[in-house]
Amino acid sequence: MRGRCISLTEEENKQNIIQNVLDLYPFQVQNVSLISMKSGRTTWLVDTDEGQKILKNTEVKPERMLFIAEAHEHLHTNGLPIAKIYRTKNGAITVGAGESAFVLYDKVDGKEVIYYNEERLMETMKFMAQFHQLSKGYIPNPESKKRGRLGKWHKLYRWKLQELEGNKKIAQGLTTDPFSLMFLENVDQMLQRGREALLELDEAPYQNWSREWIEASGFGQQDFTMARFIDTEEGLFMKELHSITYDLPSRDIRILINKVMKKMSIWDPDLALKMMKAYQTVHPLTEEQYKVLWTDLKFPHLFCSIIHKYYLGQKASWSDEKYIWALQNIVSLENSKGEFLNQFPDLVKTVHETKEGE
Numbered sequence: 001m002r003g004r005c006i007s008l009t010e011e012e013n014k015q016n017i018i019q020n021v022l023d024l025y026p027f028q029v030q031n032v033s034l035i036s037m038k039s040g041r042t043t044w045l046v047d048t049d050e051g052q053k054i055l056k057n058t059e060v061k062p063e064r065m066l067f068i069a070e071a072h073e074h075l076h077t078n079g080l081p082i083a084k085i086y087r088t089k090n091g092a093i094t095v096g097a098g099e100s101a102f103v104l105y106d107k108v109d110g111k112e113v114i115y116y117n118e119e120r121l122m123e124t125m126k127f128m129a130q131f132h133q134l135s136k137g138y139i140p141n142p143e144s145k146k147r148g149r150l151g152k153w154h155k156l157y158r159w160k161l162q163e164l165e166g167n168k169k170i171a172q173g174l175t176t177d178p179f180s181l182m183f184l185e186n187v188d189q190m191l192q193r194g195r196e197a198l199l200e201l202d203e204a205p206y207q208n209w210s211r212e213w214i215e216a217s218g219f220g221q222q223d224f225t226m227a228r229f230i231d232t233e234e235g236l237f238m239k240e241l242h243s244i245t246y247d248l249p250s251r252d253i254r255i256l257i258n259k260v261m262k263k264m265s266i267w268d269p270d271l272a273l274k275m276m277k278a279y280q281t282v283h284p285l286t287e288e289q290y291k292v293l294w295t296d297l298k299f300p301h302l303f304c305s306i307i308h309k310y311y312l313g314q315k316a317s318w319s320d321e322k323y324i325w326a327l328q329n330i331v332s333l334e335n336s337k338g339e340f341l342n343q344f345p346d347l348v349k350t351v352h353e354t355k356e357g358e
Helices: 014-022 062-077 118-135 153-172 178-200 204-216 249-264 269-280 287-298 301-312 320-342 344-352
Strands: 006-008 029-038 041-048 051-058 095-097 100-106 229-232 235-238
Touching (some): 014 029, 014 051, 014 095, 062 095, 062 100, 118 229, 118 235, 118 249, 118 269, 153 178, 153 301, 178 301, 178 320, 249 287, 249 301, 269 320, 269 344, 287 320, 301 320, 320 344
Parallel strands (some): 006 095
Antiparallel strands (some): 029 041, 051 100
């Protein structure tokens, strides 16, 4: 059946499993070499009679990989510049092996893409907009395990605010800890901003867009990092689809804008405006939809993230000095973002003056 996973038993000899997987595909394999092993993902370069391919094994349930892999195929079929993904001889798009899954797609050559190249950054925003436009109409396989956050922002915001309040109580007992003292100086302001954002989710813009995007059956990429892309003669090209979720396009926009500004240690309103204008030329958003983006930018996601890491000790290799520097960076960014957030009507008007296709 088209789209179904093939499962290999865990008892199969691990030394032979790669060959067993590759035998399922309609290619003559000439050579296989390991590329990398990291973060629960292993990749191999596969030389075949039809060119070089990438075989990737991810520690994720096959049903979840099926959801991602068919979304990858959906985007490629609709014309997104993304590596072609292949099905096996019997039509399966992913091969399950216990609690992990394999996919095979083309290797595409190009140059590394960096954050500090403004031209490439604008191309990335246009690519993101094209991604969202072409994601519409995706109907996942009934056997796949879907993931979505549509309509769940309230829960996420509340959880992050509750965690901030809990960590505030912890910090109040650490009277000689420099990080905790800096955290306490800024937490009330961040909590206030977060609570305001939470209330805005009850308003029409978030509710309306959520319903519209459910009907459109579109999805988001979750993390548009430059590492996902290569720069080719034809422009930006996505090497693979790392993950997807059913969520509003504004989440991807917020994550990338925050990521760029974090690297600069200060909020650059002109650059943020350019990024939104670039997106607008390909996948125009309404003023109501931009209001949702403003709400998500208002919520102190980055502040919550560094506090979460510190009090859970997630970065064991980080020194106290590095944690303090990271917090200083986020506080500077969040404080400098305030004026930008207050200019919503004027800035959105400027974005809407951008013509589609410019």
